[in-house]
Amino acid sequence: MSNVALGSASVTVGAACAIAGIIVALLGILGYRPRWFADAKLLVGLMTLASVASVVIMERALITRDFTVQFVADNGSSQTPALFNIATLWAALEGSVLLWVLVLCGYVVAVVVKFRNDGDDPMMQWVMLTLFVVCAFFFLLMVGPSAPFTSFDPPAGYDGPGPNPLLQNHILMAFHPPILYLGYVGFTVPFAFAIAALVTGRVGEGWLVATRRWTVLAWGYLTFGIVLGAWWSYETLGWGGYWAWDPVENASFLPWLTGTAFIHSVMVQERRGMLRVWNLSLVVSTFALTILGTFITRSGVLQSVHAFVESQIGPWFLTFFALIVIVSLGLIAWRGDELRAPGRIDSPISREGAFLANNVVFAGFAFVVLLGTIFPLIVEAIDGRTISVGNPYFDQMTMPIGFTLLFLMAVAPILPWRKASGDVLSDRLIWPAWLGVGSMVFAAVVGARGWAPMLAFGLGGFAGGAALRQVVLATRRQGWRGLVGRTNGGMIVHLGVVLIAVAFAASNAYVRQGEFTLEPGDSAVISGHTLTYEGSRIVEYPNRVERKADIRVDGGQVYAPAISTYPFAGQTIGTPSVRSTLQDDIALSVLSFPEDADDAVVLRATVQPLILWLWIGGIVMAVGTALAVVPGRRRNPIAPTSALIPEPDSVEAPS
Amino acid sequence: MTRRLASWLAVASLGLSMLVFATVDEGPPLSNADRAYSLAQDFACPVCQGQSVAESDVVVARNIRREIRVWVDEGRSDAFIRDQLVDTFGEDVDYTPSAEGVTALVWILPVVGGAVAVTGLGLVFRRWQRDADLEATDEDQVLVEQAMADRG
Structure with a gap:
């Protein structure tokens, strides 16, 4: 059987399973089918098999270059190297929906396995119903407007163009999208539990406890996916930047912001039973923003370097987004009374007070990013003008927010719950404060100037000191266990954030760029580095031809940025070469080889300090998240400080 | 002057002077x-x-x-x-985006939103603090003692 037929069949089977799942869950809810969970498990299994099959079939089609599949004809090529051939799956819309669904099915299976004994729990019925609805939406997307398996009649000798050259130019492309999707899709699980909690009225802390690891894990993947994306963009696009406030970058950043707010404020609810409406809203917003982001970036309403060709999925996503928002808001309003917080915050100078401030700042951050991203659409709708909102706006608006967050990161971890006295604060903060000032002095000595980066270094040192203090205290008290668990892992994540913030401030403030036209033997000097052009050479690869310019950096190693021509795609792109050290980076890219001159090159060099620390910070954040997921020291369950506020009518969620 | 206060004064003045220095001395x-x-x-x-x-x-x-x-x-x-x-x-x-006409909203809205959020937060804390002057009842005392006893 052909790949098109097999693939379409598997997608259809998957859609049917998801819809059947909705019906089974509804029958369970209505009490018509007590053994609904067994059916649901079976359907999840079948649905997942169908999803795995569809991905395997598409990969087979890509690997065997089966150009009778339209997707392969459009995006595959006999010349694409093996690794990128596999990654071609997520190089265009239809394939990325396939991947999305695969990840989604994986999460649904994990939920079914983890809560396998909770079939009698009404909460699970609603969780499964929600999950099946989300699955059905995406499967139907593949049956309808984003069908991956449409047929194509290739003329004799046909060969495809291959994926966009930019997407087959760097190894990170193989990892950035799948990891990002693990993050995006992972938020479906807490969303399903939030909806179930609202419907069943068990709006206490049970659903939070049940899903908190899932949330942290999804958040970790999203974080790492975003950092990998920035890294990819830095290594491939060759303009020396890594974050451009591109609408798709913003679309991934928005759920990250609300997700980050949530994993902080959730602790206030667990400890004090407060902020219930807020936490539910954050979970819903995070999920809704992943859908809205997909709409914004995949429907062609906004332009972006990531946007695939315009497609018909826009109205689908918009409808789904509206459905999520309306249902969730309706449920929250309906449960309004039961969601009223039984507690109160005694003092703003307390851990919960800091978390509240943190949440307001993160919500503001998300608002600014969302506003800036969709503002061009709003203006166009109002008076037909086309405008752009970019770098200068986002930089100006987010800088004060960044400073506030760094400050909170320094103060919050050392604040006790409920109330803090001035003496306690002073004793705990003085060493972090010295570290902050110390980093400022150090920065000034090595030549840092400008108030903004200086403030960032100071606050970075302050926040880093506070996180380090907690880690040191915890490991002293508990040995290696002082590194695991949510609080301790969280402090490692904070250290990663500090590294990124400092690297971000330094690289933005002290970037130097120059464009040079060099003849062989010529040298250029930029930021104290000497770049010597030694001539160019042509290297042929199966999928491309590169003309490389050999540049000797500081009389040492030779780096070879190139201009790459992909004959099948009919595109020419630059392939940068980057010299990285812990101190600074030199990103080299060839702008052109002028035809009128003999082997001359137009070279762009960007020198930025501390770039490598961005990626190190990202890795530290990922490690911290992994440590946070490992169960930490159990608190004494009857310790008065950690007991949940009892609620007569709340039943614990399945665990 | 206590040692603590002196220490904080030193931190603050050193930090501030670094900021001033970094602002005034423009570097290359x-x-x-x-x-x-x-x-x-x-x-x-x-x-x-x-x-x-x-x-x-x-x-x-x-x-x-x-x-x-x-x-x-x-x-x-x-x-x-x-x-x-x-x-x-x-x-x-x-x-x-220009700061005139409709597009000015993109600059104004976040500032207004921020002001509203800060005010709201301030009001909420004030209300909480006003309500916080509750004395623990005898029942509460018993509960706490019981919990402490269970723990020990």
């Missing part, structure tokens, strides 16, 4: 190339999808970069360069 001046690079990031490449003039490799972007460089070398102001580019390519190449 920006070269024309640096100013051109910074400007190129503030404008959208007119034919690309969501890329700035600095990012893009297409011919138009390269030409604009060259033009910006020429203007910078001639000592033109940022405003002049902006007007030139907007006249040639349209308002949507300018990444900085």
Whole structure:
């Protein structure tokens, strides 16, 4: 059987399973089918098999270059190297929906396995119903407007163009999208539990406890996916930047912001039973923003370097987004009374007070990013003008927010719950404060100037000191266990954030760029580095031809940025070469080889300090998240400080 | 003066003087190339999808970069360069939304939102603090003692 037929069949089977799942869950809810969970498990299994099959079939089609599949004809090529051939799956819309669904099915299976004994729990019925609805939406997307398996009649000798050259130019492309999707899709699980909690009225802390690891894990993947994306963009696009406030970058950043707010404020609810409406809203917003982001970036309403060709999925996503928002808001309003917080915050100078401030700042951050991203659409709708909102706006608006967050990161971890006295604060903060000032002095000595980066270094040192203090205290008290668990892992994540913030401030403030036209033997000097052009050479690869310019950096190693021509795609792109050290980076890219001159090159060099620390910070954040997921020291369950506020009518969620 | 206070005063004054120093001492001046690079990031490449003039490799972007460089070398102001580019390519190449008319909202809304949030937070804390003057009842005392006893 052909790949098109097999693939379409598997997608259809998957859609049917998801819809059947909705019906089974509804029958369970209505009490018509007590053994609904067994059916649901079976359907999840079948649905997942169908999803795995569809991905395997598409990969087979890509690997065997089966150009009778339209997707392969459009995006595959006999010349694409093996690794990128596999990654071609997520190089265009239809394939990325396939991947999305695969990840989604994986999460649904994990939920079914983890809560396998909770079939009698009404909460699970609603969780499964929600999950099946989300699955059905995406499967139907593949049956309808984003069908991956449409047929194509290739003329004799046909060969495809291959994926966009930019997407087959760097190894990170193989990892950035799948990891990002693990993050995006992972938020479906807490969303399903939030909806179930609202419907069943068990709006206490049970659903939070049940899903908190899932949330942290999804958040970790999203974080790492975003950092990998920035890294990819830095290594491939060759303009020396890594974050451009591109609408798709913003679309991934928005759920990250609300997700980050949530994993902080959730602790206030667990400890004090407060902020219930807020936490539910954050979970819903995070999920809704992943859908809205997909709409914004995949429907062609906004332009972006990531946007695939315009497609018909826009109205689908918009409808789904509206459905999520309306249902969730309706449920929250309906449960309004039961969601009223039984507690109160005694003092703003307390851990919960800091978390509240943190949440307001993160919500503001998300608002600014969302506003800036969709503002061009709003203006166009109002008076037909086309405008752009970019770098200068986002930089100006987010800088004060960044400073506030760094400050909170320094103060919050050392604040006790409920109330803090001035003496306690002073004793705990003085060493972090010295570290902050110390980093400022150090920065000034090595030549840092400008108030903004200086403030960032100071606050970075302050926040880093506070996180380090907690880690040191915890490991002293508990040995290696002082590194695991949510609080301790969280402090490692904070250290990663500090590294990124400092690297971000330094690289933005002290970037130097120059464009040079060099003849062989010529040298250029930029930021104290000497770049010597030694001539160019042509290297042929199966999928491309590169003309490389050999540049000797500081009389040492030779780096070879190139201009790459992909004959099948009919595109020419630059392939940068980057010299990285812990101190600074030199990103080299060839702008052109002028035809009128003999082997001359137009070279762009960007020198930025501390770039490598961005990626190190990202890795530290990922490690911290992994440590946070490992169960930490159990608190004494009857310790008065950690007991949940009892609620007569709340039943614990399945665990 | 206690040692604690002295320590904090030292931290604060040293930190502040570092900030002042970093603001006043400008370091090496920006070269024309640096100013051109910074400007190129503030404008959208007119034919690309969501890329700035600095990012893009297409011919138009390269030409604009060259033009910006020429203007910078001639000592033109940022405003002049902006007007030139907007006249040639349209308002949507300018990444900085203007602070006039409808577009001013993009600047105003976050500020208003921030002010509302801070005020709201302040009010909530004040209300909480006013309500917080509750004395523990005897029942509460018994509960606490029981819990402590169970724990020990």
